[in-house]
Amino acid sequence: MADLNPPATAVQDQDINPWSVEGAQGENGEVAAIDYDAICSKWKTSKIDHALLERFEQVTGKKPHRWLRRGLFFSHRDFDKILTKYEHGEPFFLYTGRGPSTGSLHLGHTIPLEFTKWLQDVFDVPLVFMLTDDEKALFKDNLTFEETLAYAMENARDIIALGFDQKKTFLYSDLKYLSNHFLMNAWEFSKLVTFNQVRGAFGFDGSSNIGKIFFPSVQCVAAFATSYPEIWSDEPATVRTKALGKIQCLIPMGIDQDPYFRLVRDNAHRMKNPSPKPALIHSKFLTALQGAGGKMSSSNPNSAIFMTDTAKQIKNKINKFAFSGGRETLEEHREKGGNPDVDVSYIYLTYFEDDDEKLQKVYDDYKSGSLLTGELKKMAIEALQPVVQSFQERRAAVTDEVLESFMKPRRLQWAGNPNPKPKEDKKKEKAEKKPEEKKTELPDRTYRWSVMASFISRSLRPVAARRFVSIPVRPVRPLSTTVSLRSDNVSSQEFEVGELQGAKFRVEPLRRVGEDDATKRARLVYQSRKRGTLESDLLLSTFAAAHLSSLSPELLDQYDRILDENDWDIYYWATQKEELSSTNPSSADSPSTNNIDAKPTADQVTRQPPSGEWAQTVGNFKAAYRPVPSRWKDSEILEKLRAHVRSRSVDGGEGGGMGFMPPLGPAEVKN
Known part of the structure; x- marks a missing residue:
């Protein structure tokens, strides 16, 4: 019988974040390999598949990098959109970075950087390279x-030695460069993100210093073209521009950095100069010498091959520390073969052996047992030593002048796609295929201008209105602010006051099933507190504070529905005298709703507030313009609103009106 309570396969799940990488740990203490499929599933990234690689080769005319072919760069967000931009010759730029916690890079650091350099060569686009020296001091x-x-x-010297093109690369230190547009973007972005969001993304808590909490804004806005006005022009704009904001960014990086850019992708469109979501392409981690479950780390010298290591040090580290997938004895290895999938020497060959056929033969020979562990380690040593030595030679040639030339803010030079494909005019194509449609019922431009003229004429004195509106105005019904959820069977008689013919308005209620x-x-x-006018804010917030806790379920439903009405309608229905609310708006005693130049009567302008009216309505109060529709005329909730107004009016129970909103606190429901 199967065990109904099998032991857990892991006592600790893998932990991947921008500051540490740890594989899942089993009950026996063994650390499992990083589960990249689980990361893709959890973070909802897209796998780089064969179809995307074929698309890459079709668009660029270049064979995909061996790291793409072998799945070492395995995941992406919107890389397909970058290929489309390149295909049509549209601009984009590369951005990557490095957190300087030691004076030297190790081999693991160079992987995403070498790949970025290859992308720069393929696409011929500008690159901005961020050195987060501020971050390292904040977090360590x-x-x-x-x-x-x-x-x-x-x-920076190490990075230059990797071969980046100086003409199209801007390399900068946060502590030296951040100012002006970059800093404005960082502060603006910080206003869009709450502490709860960064706590959820990065695990911050009450003991985290405030520098850590702000830093994600700095790293995120490095993906905005508006942060680097100097690289786009010899005469950069003095203000951030929408044109630059539209340029998309492609970021090659380790998968552990993805939380930063999920944050930026969620908020890029909310910036003053909205930016497209940055596209991301993720690499796996170069395995530590000790094997699966971790990555090379600067804090553990025996886990990494440093770019300052000598040939002898590399040989000693591989022979002494590199985890082997071989068997315990030579006889067992010959008989059963080794496991190249966990063997660190073989894993390093997947990065640095360019010949696919040769690599496949090594894999097969090791798995069959014909290739021994010592022989495999020798192959890895011979692959790594020239890589590191060549790097050291190039690094020695990086002078102070070369360093300064990369780090000087300046206009970059690039060419992009030399043979862009014309973009299809989808609108034109759609128009050609589209049959002739009926004329729309929506108001045309002349009608919209006439409505605006009507509104201005009613809002200003006639002479002033004519100064603002000089176009001929054909007769239209006065513009209304009324927005409500009316059913189709409501009498059209209720629409006569200030409705706009030919247009339909709709409110999205907040109620939930x-x-x-x-x-x-x-x-x-x-x-009740989030209304569109101060008057309705005061009326409804004070009403809610005084009565909401005691309303019956039926009255709550009525109040819920009346809040869907227009703010001015609710306000006037509740504050005007009841006898005025039933006045026929078309009668001779009331101002004409068709005469846009009609003036309020002297009594309307000068009279004192009568009983039941708030002081705020004194002035151009026109009661006849707001008749109460039948759906609310005899409703209990409107009567309660009117009673509330009377109690707070200048001659009511409390007097003096209500000049402020009540404090917000927990409500106690009264039975």
């Missing part, structure tokens, strides 16, 4: 800002 208590800045300068009583009352308090 043992480092000072002076130390991380010094590390940044050393790392299955809402419990407490949630409903809380929502109604919110809706």
Whole structure:
């Protein structure tokens, strides 16, 4: 019989974040390999599949990099859209970065950087390279800002030695460069993101310093073209522009950095100069010498091959520390073969052996047992030593002048796609296929202008209105602010006051299906305080504070529905005298709704507020313009609103009106 309670396969799940990478840990203490499929599933990234690689080769005319072919860069967000931009010759730029915590890179650092350099060569686009010396001092208590800045300068030389093109690469230190448009973007972005959001994304808590909390804004806005006005023009704009904001960014990076850019993708469109979501392409981690479950780390010298290591050090590290997939004895290995999938020497060959056929033969021979562990390690040593030595030679040639030329803000030079494909005019194509349609019922431009003229004429004195509106105005019915959820069977007689013919308005109610009583009352308090005018804010917020807790379910439903009405309608229905509300708007005693130049009567302008009217309505109060429709005329909720007004009016129970909104606090429901 199967065990109904099998032991857990892992006592600790894998932990992937921008500051640490740990594989899942089993009960026996063994650390499992990083599960990249699980990361893709959890973070909802897209796998780089064969179809995307074929598309890449078709668009660029270049064979995909061996790291793409072998799945070492395995995941993406919107990389397909970047290929489309390149295909049509539309601009985009590359962005990547490095956090300088030591004075030297290790082999794992160089993988995404080498890949970025290859993308720069293929696409011929500008690259901005961020050295986050501020971040390292904020997140590591043992480092000072002076130390991380010094590390940044050393790392900058390492980066240049990887072969980036100076004409199209801007390399910068946060501590030296951040100002002006970049800093404005960072502060603006920080206003869009709450502490709860960054806490959820990065695990911050009450002990996190405020620098850590702000830093994600800095790293995120590095993906905005508006942060670098200098690279786009010899005479950069003095203000951030929408044109630059439209340029998309492609970011090659380790998968552990994805949380930063999920944040930016969620908020890029909310910036003053909206930007497209940055496209991302993710790499796997270069396995630590000790094997699966971790990556090379600067904090553990025995886990990494550093770019300063000598040939002898590389040989010793591989022979002594590189995890082997071989068997315990030679005889067992010959008989059963080794496991190349976990063998660190073989894994390193997948990165640095360019010949696919040769690599496949190594895999097969090791798995069959014909290739021994010692022989495989020798192959890895011979592959890595020239890579590191060549790097060291190039690094020695990076002078102070070369360093300065990369780090100087300046206009970059690039060419992009030399043979862009013309973009199809989808609108034109659609118009050609589209049959002749009936004329729309919506108002045309002349009608819209006439409505605007009508509104201005009613709002200003006639002479002033004519100064603003000089176009001929054909007769239209006065513009209304009324927005409500009316059913089709409501009498059209109720529409005669200030409705706009030919246009339909719709309100999206906030109510929810299955809402419990407490949630409903809380929502109604919110809706009562978030109105479109000060008058309705004061009326409804004070009413909610005084009466919402005691309303019956039936009255709550009525109040819920009346909040869907226009703010001015609710206000006037509740504050005008009842006898005026039933006045026929077309009668001779009331101002004409068709005469846009009609003046309020002297009594309307000068009279004192009568009983039941708030002081705020004194002035151009025109009661006849707001008749109460039949759906609310005899309703209990409107009577309660009027009673509330009377109690707060200048000669009511409390007097003096209500000049402020009540404080917001927990409601106690009265039975």
